[in-house]
Amino acid sequence: MRSKAFFVNGGAGRVICSIPAFEKYAETHDDFIIVCEGGTDFFKGHPTLDGRVFDHWHKGLFEQELKHRDVITTEPYRVWEYYNQKCSLAQAYDIQINELSEPRELPAPTIVLGKMEVIGGYNSVEEVKKGTGKDKILVVQPFGRSVESVGNDFIADPSSRSFSLNNIVNIINDLKKDYAVIIMSEIEFPLEENEEKAKYKVARPQIQDTRMWAAIINGADHFLGCDSMGQHIAKAFGKTATVVTGSTYPVNITYPDDNDFDVIDAGLDRRKYSPIRLTMAEDIDRYNDQAMELDKEQERQIIASVRKRMGKGTAYTNYAKASSTAPKNSAQPQLNGSNSSSSFNAPKPDIKKPTKGFLTSVDAATQQSKVDGQVKDILKNLN
Secondary structure (H helix, E strand, C coil), rough: CCCEEECCCHHHHHHHHHHHHHHHHHHHHHEEEEECCCHHHHHHCCCCCCCHHHECCCCHHHHHCCCCCCEECHHHHCCHHCCCCCCCHHHHHHHHHCCCCCCCCCCCCCCCCHHHHHHHHHHHHHHHHHHEECCCCCEEECCCCCEEECCCCCCEEECCCCCCHHHHHHHHHHHCCCCEEEEECCCCCCCCCCHHHHCCCEEEECCCHHHHHHHHHHHCCEEEECCCHHHHHHHHCCCEEEEEEECCCCCCCCCCCCCEEEEEECCCCCCCCCCCCCCCHHHHHHHHCCCCCHHHHHHHHHHHHHHHHCCCCCCCCCCCHHHHHHHCCCCCECCCCCCCCCCCCCCCCCCCCCHHHHHHHHHCCCCHHHHHHHHHHHHHCCC
């Protein structure tokens, strides 16, 4: 029997969701490869899969890796259990890749961060704390990949999977009073008039590297988002999350049975399944057009979920530590409230010879114990 070459396409969220299925396949198969049409980022460093993964533009891929194999194009949206709301995205991959007759329980995806990524995320989070004066970090991903900026004044998602602008502005403006908010979005939007004079600032890092975003989510206290990549990263790292669904079903795209996730289904009783990658169904998209529009009570429910998970906001006090641990020549996170463009380059700390004082300051940090442990272990190995 010929070995297989699995093609995976789509965005980062789909790639992350495919990981558990490939881990299961690797338990019983030694000879296979994975070709990522959308990038290999989230397979990097994986203990069993990294060496099997190729970009589709890899030189010599056809002659060396594909020609002697059966080629399988994975498409979870075409799995019966998925489009009938009987399984999740990860389970749909599992059904197709492992040729199952029904869904089964799967572990969380495995994402492996390198030491520079862990420290970069840690330092970035610390800088945002320092800039906002708040000790607890909330990462907010308001939009999915189908969102569009229309003209100068409008941001809209024709698939109704993203937050509406008015809703997310209200939610962030409430939460930024008590928490340090990092907005995970390539599209900038105003939170209030005269934001440069706003009392409460937010961070808007313009980061293109999805693995750097993973490191930041890993270092944050909580995640708030919609049907997009960030929630799957939060799942991989065991973070708590508040996820809001609109035109898509929770059972398909998020983790309603996970005790660390609060799933708020804004589209309940006002959506139909949109057969993405099956047919073009304009009438269903029109039916779902208001599925992600929130009323005031739903906004309050989302805010309450975040506050319950994060607890009481506290002031950031470790300014001396932040100054001593920040890399001397790295770009700092820019906190801004305006709609002007800002940039944020991931910190590149010099960790060749960390000082004893730095290790002591890490030990005293208020960051979550899991991230502290990662940083300390890395530095210990560098001595």
